[in-house]
Amino acid sequence: MFRIEVSIKAGFPEPRGEGLQKDIQDLGITTVEKAKVTDIYLLEGSLNEEEVRRICRELLVDPVVEEYSYGEASITGVEDSNVRVIEVAYNPGVMDPVEESVKKGILDLGIATVDSVKTAKSYYLWGELSEDTLQSICDKLLVNSVIQHVVTRREGPSLPSATYEFSLSVIDLLSMDDDELIELSKDRLWLDLGEMKQIQDYFSRLGRNPTEVELETLAQTWSEHCKHKTFRGKIRLGEVVIDDLLKSTIMRVTEELHKPWCLSVFVDNAGVIDFDGHYALCFKVETHNHPSAVEPYGGASTGIGGVIRDPLGTGLGSKPILNTDVFCFGPPDLPYDRLPQGVLHPRRIFKGVRAGVADYGNRLGIPTLNGAILFDERYAGNPLVFCGTVGLLPKSMSQRGQQQPGDLVVVVGGRTGRDGIHGVTFASGELTKESEAISTSSVQIGNPITEKRMIDVLLKARDRGLYRRITDCGGGGLSSAVGEMAEETGVRVYLERVPLKYSGLSYTEIWISESQERMLLAVPANCVDELIALFASEDVEAAVIGEFTDNRRLQLFYKDTLVCDLDMEFLHHGLPQLEREAVWEQPQYDEPDFPEPPDLREALIRILGSLNVCSKEWVIRQYDHEVQGSSVLKPLVGRNNDGPSDAAIIRPILDSDMGMIVSNGINPKYGDIDPYWMAASAIDEALRQVIAVGGTLQKVALLDNFSWGNPEKPDRLGALVRAAQACYDIAISYETPFISGKDSLYNEYEAEGKTICIPHTLLISAMAVMEDVNRVVSMDCKEAGDLIYIVGTTKDELGGSHYYDIHGYVGNNVPKVEPKKGKKLMDRLSTAMERCSVKACHDCSEGGIGVAAAEMAFAGGLGMVIHLRQVPLGESMHRNDFVLFSESNTRFLVEVAPEDKSEFEKSMNGLDFAAIGEVKTDEKFDVYGISGARVLSASIAELKEAWQKPLRW
Template sequence: MIHRLEIGLKKGVRDPRGQRVRDGAGSFLGIGIEEVSTRSVFKIKADIGRAEASKVLSEFIDPVIEEGSLSTLPAEGFDWVVTVGFRPGVTDNVGRSALASVSDVLNRHALEGEAVFTETEYFMKGRLSGDEAREVGTKLIANELIERVSVVPFSEWKRRGPDLDVPEVAEGPPPPVREMDLEVPDAELERISSAGVLSLGLDEMKAIRDHYRTSGKSAARTGRGLAPKPTDVELECIAQTWSEHCKHKIFNAVIDYEDENGKVERIESLFDTYIRRSTKEIGGRKGWLVSVFHDNAGVVRFNDSLNLVYKVETHNSPSALDPYGGAMTGIVGVNRDPFGTGRGAALLINVWGYCLGSPFYKGGLPEGLLHPRRIRDGVHKGVIDGGNQSGIPYGLGWECFDDRFIGKPLVFCGTVGAAPLKINGEPFEKKRAKPGDAIVMVGGRIGKDGIHGATFSSEELRSESPSHAVQIGDPITQKKMTDFLLEARDLGLFTCITDNGAGGLSSSVGEMSRLTGGARIDVGLAPLKYAGLAPWEILLSEAQERMTVGVPPDRIEAFMDLSARRDVESTVIGEFTDSGAFEVLHGGKHVAYLDLEFLHDGLPRMCLKARWNPPSPPDPPGRKGRDLSKALLMLLGRLNICSKEKKSRQYDHEVKGLSAVKPFVGLQCDVPSDAAVFLADYASREGIVLAYGVNPSFSDVDTYRMMASVIDEGIRKVVSVGGDPDRIAGLDNFCWPDPVQSGKTPDGLYKLAQLVRANKALYDFTTAFGVPCISGKDSMKNDSTRGGRKISIPPTVLFSTLGRIEDVSKAVTMDFKKAGDVVYAAGITRDELGGSEYYRMLAEDASRPDAVGSTAPSVDAPSAMKLYAAVHKAIMAGLVRSCHSPAKGGLAAALALAAAGGRLGCEIELDAAPAEGRMETDSILFSESNSRFVLTVAPENAAKFEKTLKGLPIGRLGRVAGARIVIMRGGKRVCEAGVAEAVESFKRTLADV
């Protein structure tokens, strides 16, 4: 029986949900609507009567502002009714909570199969056509990939009765397990891979075929009732394990790299040669690395009682298809990484950052791609909901804009966790399992969501990209699960844990089985959202909110009991073995028997070629005679510099009460901080410092300098707020366009050379700075070929830094504090405008987008380190009132933002800035040279400060004064702006978007 509850606001009560649609239709789609009024619909499918439904309704309604009906509420004077609900099988989080409430109100347990389905009705008034109403429904409100949209004229809605249709999954028997014939011609092998979204290359398909030729008839297989041919379960599991996403094939490939002089160098694995080697070398010098690269997140020792755990992930492909669900899964998913590291870490801080097309993009969009503004809105909303509901504050957030991200947005989400050094007397970082320990799946149920996520994210976006690859997170189910598991952890009820992310059980159990040398699970035992899943689908499903843990037999009863009392579903699905195989059963019958050695190490190595041809983009025209005051204000308003506060304020940054330097600082809390500072707990004053560097703009010139720059940026921002330069760890997230030379990637040699150069820089500068990478991730196919047009992202690296400050009360912020304070520049300004925001602006003005200059900023690490040590000493000595590190927009933007933050002007003499050679004025103002700071110091401390930085490149630029930013050169005014004007330019661009 289905009962329909419709709830709307009483007359005269504001309807923000409706208002948002009305405003969005006008500003985004150009469709004028007079009024939008919304209602929530709950369709309760349960064995209850009308009186009971009525009782539920009265509890669901907020009597102060709402009214409701068991059929439909009256309505008058509208023109269209647009109804949005979920497609069958899509997680309905609100429906799930509603069902819990139905049980409470009626004092009964929900029966198997009972559910609540939710919908929202939008009543629209205005002179819009049916097509326009549908456009509002599909382009503004809903995503048809996961939602159903119905549009009916109001008159028809009035005439017909209440709609009782619910999106149930048509359940059938599970499809049988298939045997896959790989003894076929090569073309057929390729077809099998492509049609099945296996993303396996021909070499890999052949390696699998060959493996089964030799081992298919082994006694171990036949004895378990398996045929010599691989089953679909086995093939899917291998494909998932071997995916680019999981095996990082390009980073582990053999690469022949030819430099600009034709010299060829063979690189055996970029990862081993540059990243791992760097960390190993630095790790020998630093005593605080605990666990790097092999677990779900990197672990460092923070102090005598705590480890910190940090991971940053990307969730690009799902966010391109369903920005809200994809991004929410990004944040909720990365939370499970520190949670699944070692014995499980508590979650402390989130970070986010997005590379997007301009929200004001006016050009054509290839079929199937969403408008960047829509992607931006959805991505923000997804991470806001996911992060806020997880009870984790964000520390850093950023956005970077370039229209090449229209093909694929980059959605970075990261999580810092904290854990005691020991859990029940054993080191936190050590997972342990013994043969016979139970394998338990904890958390949400399995559906078809997210099947092929791991293989799909290893591909470009095609028109037929599977919508199954999109999951919707439920942060509340996950919060319940993590609360329970932390309780269980501290009671010692499990000894190993990992998350079910990409690849689902196939990946989590497959990985953990290496602890004992084998595992056996029966996927028929796993709880499903609905019947009818094939065994391989259960194994690979990326349904969210699940962890897999190993529980010793003597603790399983206690574990399951606590789980039940915390309303968390846990299921024993198998046990650890030492058989050397990963065995999968379905209903007691074997459906896969995979040799662990072949599964994890049987993947043939890729051999790739790279060739570096240094590009030399011309300088843009139009520098001469430019009004530099105007240029400064324009720069402050550009997308890559302007304020992103409007969206950022919708993210919680205070929960847990540990925040000391917030994402926005200054007198009005409206200018971004260089870095975030948090306490790690309530017991000590030691602080965690988080910063980042990202700058795909420099990649158009040289990825070597891009990489050097983002490493330096991540480090100097930590130093800027008071972090110790000697205690910084890094995380590298590479996002690249496909760098493998092929018919569809004719410039693969160059793109791979860009990747090689970025890695060379990573090694050179992480070792020079002594900043080890503790975790990283690569996403290598960030291209879109929809609508016959290929759009590739510019090579992008996010370098995230995790630092430490001995006492948060010594931190400084970037904003000017007091009139009369002395302003210093530290670090050398060079003529390095290549790829700068200033050059981009000139290039755009001249409609010469490629003319971005050819001298991207370099990094002199040994000099920078001396400066960082001295600045750190000055800050710790309390000599510095504000410190800000110039990045986009150079020295001028840095001064303007520090002034805006303090709502105080300054008088500056540019010739006092340490600079190299004779430079044009615009270059001193806007060059984005690395390793620099703008600092202010109380006049009485100026001498001490100068002494602390003796012998280093610093210059006394002037002082904090008045209400204008006045920059002179040789005594002549060259660039000036009112502080209020600067604030206005900085804040206007995205104020309403």
């Protein structure tokens, strides 16, 4: 084995070393004077010295800025005794995403004798460091034991190259009593006793015991992740029994609205709507919470990689054109002594997740244009990572395909390894401090280039009509993908035909592995040669692994032995409907009793600088939001390209003027008071953003993503029911159908006997079709002398607000939504925006008028004066602070030129709206109170600084 170490030459900057040094300083360790990071390549194969030198010189090393050393054994080149060196390598069996590329590069040099390539990194730290401190740096920054280890002695690359000896594994289920059934299920199948007994009954009727792979298949198919048992179950809340929550709330909206432009809803991997009569758009948002908690980079990158495959596997396949991401983390400055045991620090999770999403999305060339980041200490043990992808496809291909008996089962893309086993069942249980250990094999590392290759060639195969049906291999691996696709027909799969990354996998592992970057196709027999040749022409593997039958059975073979024989009816419909109890009781919080401060400047600055409100530019700029050339309204707008845009708009087809708007609404703080109004507010917010950027309510589709606690606990379930009911009530009134959604339950963290439940979190994503992108309105103020209007009523609704939060209160008056009134208001405002020249519009949300107005002013680089006495108010609103910071829904701030005043007012006649201020040249932000006295005066520069500073990392 050859060990090659590549490092930056002296005299050149070392950004990675500097970054590491800064991260170490952030841990409070100040004794590291310098840090350096080097890349290690371990080559196995029969190579002579000249070949190794050539590989280094021509491939691994940049001749200008890098140098290398190589040898058989120890770390070389360090003579300084004041330096500590830590070499970190991947654990055996963890996919090394660089391996394949390096092998290809070596082959291109004409050297064909390298058998394996592994990479590692070495960290050099100069300065006084005790063993404990060094250990702490390793644990907190350098090593994630889930996937990596510190190399202590020179060892060969331990490839999991063991051979696999087949033996049929049968589980003696029939003889088990209840305790044994529970024991079998625990930490492996995650099924409850009732479900285990149902399986036992089934096999006892068959008169035989199940094989291991049959049990695993049932567990995956019946997992919460795949079957949404809670949402589909029977829930008793007080006197009411809800039979199928999903059907009676979310899906009911769509059914009752019956919009002709909803082309495919709740039946495919993503919801599909018509775009322009010729093309269609689909959208899916997924979570990848538990994997991101234990390995943030890998968890998040496979999260985005996975959701990209949803649109790819929708209809006959769509091209991914936009990504979204919403993250919920613990506070990045959380003291280590407040960190729950066994948990990575929120800052590390944040950085890892950000990097994972960016590296994957950027490499795939999909612009990441919309998102949000929220912080709450309750997310520390269980962060939330929502990733979304929009796809574009011909309307004629928007329906899910249907295979025919005799069609071949073809898996394309990446190979199958031992990565990601039990991911689905892992997601269906609570996290504990042992999760890290249990879940090692659940973690996956993504390889974006494998996915990109596959996408490029798949879309060619689609356009040539080479397959009849497509789906993604995601959670549950082949088990879920094949099992679901074959439900109506039946299938025979020959597991030894699945291409493997390395030998040694058992047939069960092959079947349930969640290896990334794979798709499943149903291919007519007469197309298969052309399909395989097409994939081969772009170096992508396509393998026939079985055929669809007409016997409605799932039959798996491993080298001629039948290892699984289940009937589809039992597999898909044998799961007993769940029955659960729910309770709901509105919590009561203290109402604040502090007096109104005479000066509101400090409050505004604190809210602007709160983590949930502040600028996310540091993250946004590390995503490519321009690729594909489609962006029309970017996430950062205004005079210096740094103001917070309300929504993103793209032009999906470059030579058309039609656009698509994407926005999101999320506010878990309201859920602490009442999840009903949290859900209502999230929908209202997502729709406000669509209107604010120049859209209309005419063709808006919604997605719901519930991230919730353990639904087996009645209070969590009661909250879920409340939120789902609001989804129906509000969306039906706004006439905006849901087209897809997902729930992630069991987001609780258990340590030291205490359970921490995340705040109930509902993300609403909206996708709207815009007729003409030339009508886009951005949120930044444009010109001094223009009028600022508020549209909507400001009420005493500060419960869950940022203003209460900075004073340490939650309160109870959560913002409500009056959807009938709201719809009228939004419709009229969008008509007014079409008719007259509205120059800027901004949605009023967190931090109320104060934050929205300040953001408009500093984004435009202009001053503003606001008169609170003009603001249309609800009952008992007498305090300036409440008026300025109330978070009432359905409100907008609008900038209108003086010459368009009467036209605008005429358009809005009869609604609650008023001119409340004016744009100024003097770069001052002044607010006058109800009595007419000035209550706030600040420069826009200091407000902007307060807003930008917290996450300017």
